Amino acid sequence: MNMSEIKQFSDCKLRGELRHNVAMNKHVSWRAGGVAERMYQPADVADLQVFLRSLPVDEPLYVVGLGSNLLVRDGGVRGTVLLMHGALKELRVESANTLYVEAGVAGAKLARFAATHQLSGAAFFAGIPGTVGGMLAMNAGCYGSETWQKVQRVLVINRRGELFQRSAEDYEIGYRHVAARPSPQSSPASGRGGDREKHDSIPAQEEWFVAAWLKFEAGDSDTARQEIKTLLNKRIATQPLNLPNAGSVFRNPPNDHAARLIELCGLKGKQIGGAQVSEKHANFIVNVGGSTAADIENLIKEVLDVVDMKTGVKLHPEVRIIGEAA
Ligand SMILES: Cc1cc2nc3c(=O)[nH]c(=O)nc-3n(C[C@H](O)[C@H](O)[C@H](O)COP(=O)(O)OP(=O)(O)OC[C@H]3O[C@@H](n4cnc5c(N)ncnc54)[C@H](O)[C@@H]3O)c2cc1C
Incomplete structure (x- = not known):
């Protein structure tokens, strides 16, 4: 981004936090690596939409959750890192057995929330120190469970700030592998189409996870909490x-x-x-x-x-x- 674009960018009605020259070693679990030219932590999903619409077309963008599966080279990241952790953090019971969870929520929080609401099958999330967005991107899993086994549908956003709901059928899903199938022509889940013409030059194909609806089985809180405890103890015993x-x-x-x-x-x-x-x-x-x-x-x-x-x-x-x- 050049200086006038940065100014234009900063003048937008953004409610999140834009920082420059951010040491990425604070944002990756390896505690090593270089600096990101810019980092943006959105205030919420609507703010993320405004941010993406205001971003210059040629600005490289990289989405980071908790950086627990990420190595950032020492020369740093050119462009903007979009930090989801601590940003998109809504977590609620949507309907019986189904939780709505935003991409920035950590796995441990999700597992505890599910236990509190007497849901079973979420304990494995407690052992994975990433965000829901990172877990959807990686199909993270352990001890026989994987993230996408729980997915009812996901909410994704593209570079134009458009939101779409997608289901597992829209992805090729495997062991630590998730790839979007060629996108069908779909209309945005919400958001304003008015900026569309301005952004026609922006490739819309790339999408990031904003939230997911996850389905669990009915259970009881004590058993679910005990499961989390057992799983964490197993991790402490076997991992450095x-x-x-x-x-x-x-x-x-x-x-x-x-x-x-x-x-x-x-x-x-x-x-x-x-x-x-x-x-x-x-x-x-x-x-x-x-x-x-x-x-x-x-x-x-x-x-x-x-x-x-x-x-x-x-x-x-x-x-x-x-x-x-x-
Ligand atoms: C101690 C330890 C134990 C672990 N155990 C396990 C395990 O048992 N099983 C397992 O599968 N993994 C494990 N991991 C790896 C890691 O926690 C997972 O891969 C996790 O899903 C990464 O989430 P994150 O938020 O940290 O993603 P990041 O490391 O920040 O990002 C990983 C990738 O996901 C992408 N991404 C992040 N957020 C989004 C988003 N919202 N939309 C689209 N793409 C996004 C990033 O661009 C990047 O390509 C472990 C890691 C550690 C440090």
Whole structure:
């Protein structure tokens, strides 16, 4: 964005928070990485619509939740990071067994809310330290449950600020994989069409999750709370939660576990700079202190190479890597 565009942008009736040169290490669970040129945290869904309509056409945009599956390179992110956590936070009972939850709500909060409302089947969300938006984008899951198993429908927004409701049929959904199928011609769920002409040059294909309607089974609060407790204890026992990490770095290959292969290759404890393959869980890379994003990315590459060379299995990172090298 040039100076006049920034001014025009700031003059819009925005109610959220626009910041410049924001250190992304505060917004990713690895606690490493560079600076975002701009960061916008919308006040609510309506404010997000105004923001997207006011954004210059050529401004790069990247959506971030809790950054628990994200590596931001040390050279930082050109353009604007849209921060959902702490922004889109509505969470309510919509109807019997169905919750409406906005994209910025954390998994732990969702799990506790479901337990309070005597719903069962939401405990697994407590173990995933991301937002609902990030979990929808990743089809996050654990212990046999996955996010999209619970989805009735989702609310998405495009670059023009238009809202649409979509269902699971509109996506190709798999293990840590969600991709929109080619978009049908649909009319906006709400919002003003008046800005449309102005934005005809903006590609509308890219969409982000704003909210979801999730369906659970009827249960009881005590059992649901106990389930959350058991699950969290299991995580504490098996994961290196005392050090900054991004959960499992690699997707599990079919019928195998990435952690088993990494350990088999003698890579547990392997360190580059401040990044280390965890001694506790080989599919975790931990920041043992002062790690750069480059340390982490180089260690990821090293693991990929060694596992391929020694076992012939090509692992694929589950974590998303964005930004420029330093
Ligand atoms: C200790 C630990 C344990 C973990 N355990 C698990 C686990 O058991 N199972 C599991 O699946 N994952 C696990 N993870 C990984 C991570 O928590 C999940 O992938 C989570 O879904 C990421 O959510 P987030 O809000 O942090 O997303 P971010 O890391 O902020 O973003 C991840 C991706 O989602 C996209 N995204 C974020 N919000 C939106 C949105 N609103 N609309 C569209 N795209 C969006 C981003 O652009 C990015 O590409 C773990 C991570 C940690 C640190």
